Amino acid sequence: MVAQIVLVHGIAQEQYSADDLESAWSPSLAGGVRRAGYDALADQLWPDRQDAGRPARMAFYGDLFLTPGLQGDGASADFTPDQLNTAVEIALAWLNNAKESPRPRDAGTARLELQALQEDPAGVQGRLSAAVSRIIAALDQVPWFSQVGLRAAARINKPLAQVVRYLTEPDIRAKAIKKVRKHLDADTRVVIGHSLGSVVAYEAIRDDQGPLPVLITLGSPLGLNAIVRRLQDRPKFPAGLARWVNLVARDDIVAARPDLAVVFDVDRPAGARFESTYTVDNGAQPHRANFYLTKTATGAAIAEAM
Secondary structure (H helix, E strand, C coil), rough: CCCCEEEEEEECCCCCCCCHHHHHHHHHHHHHHHHHHCCCHHHCCCCCCCCCCCEEEEEEHHHHHHHHCCCCCCHHHHCCCCHHHHHHHHHHHHHHHHHCCCCCHHHHHHHHHHHHHHHHHHHHHCCHHHHHHHHHHHHHHHHCHHHHCEEEEEEHHHHHHHHHHHHHHHHHHHHHHHHHHCCCCCCEEEEEEEEHHHHHHHHHCCCCCCCEEEEEEEECCCCCHHHHHHCCCCCCCCCCCCCCEEEEEECCCCCCCCCCHHCCCCCCCCCCCEEEEEEEEECCCCCCCCHHHHCCHHHHHHHCCC
C-alpha cells in the first residue's frame, strides 16, 4: 500500500494498529497544513473522505515488540552486555539533555543526579544491570520524564528498551525498515518520522535513489552519539532526498540536538536542502507527535512537497 505521505510512529505504540495511529495523526496532520495556509490540501487529509482516498499511511512496526521474547519491556536482566551498554549511553545522554532544560526544576534535578552519579562511582560500576538501574533511577527523579510518559521505574522501561532493541537486534531493525519501504514508490512525496520512527525512516530511505521531495523528522534522537555509532552505515544525507526538515521542541529531552546537520550533512546532492535548526514550542508535552504535526513549519513543508 503505497502512499503520498508515509508516517512512521515512535516508541511505545505496540498496543495500537496502523489504522489507530492514522486516525490519531490525521487531524493534526491536516491541522498543520491548514495552519500553514493550505485549506484545500488540509481537507484532503482526512481518512474518512471517500473522494480523497487515504493519501497518508502509517508504517506500523510496533507489533514487532509484541513478538514472544521481544516485548521491549523486559528488565535489565533480559539484556545482553551490548544492549546494557547501549541503554546506559542513551539514558546518560537523556540525563545530560535534561540538565540543559529551560525548566529550572528539571535542569536542577538532572544536575544533582549527575553529580550524585559522579560522586558514587560504585553505584554505576560492577554489574551492568545494576548500573542501568542506578542511571534509570536518576532519570526517574527528573519530572519531565514522568510528564511525557517515559518514567522508567528504576528499570529499563518499554520506551528505552524498544530503542535499544531496534539498534541491537538485526531482525527487528530489518522488519521495521521493510514496513516503511513497502509504502514507498515514485508517487511518495513526504516521509514523516517521529522519535524512534525518525531513525527507522532515515535508515529506510538512506540509500534510496528516490526521488523523495521531503523527509520530516520530529523530536528525533538521531543525533545521539549512541545512535549514530549504531546506524547501519556512516551518517550521510539520503541520496535521493531533495529536502530534510528537522523540528525539535525546545524542551524535548529525547531529541539529541536541533541541528542534525552537524552529523548528517555529508554527501548532500546539489540543490538539496537541509533545514535542521527549527525549534518549536509543544507546551507541557514537548515530545508528543500530534503537537509537532500541528506546527506551521510541518504543514508548510508537507504542502510545498505535495
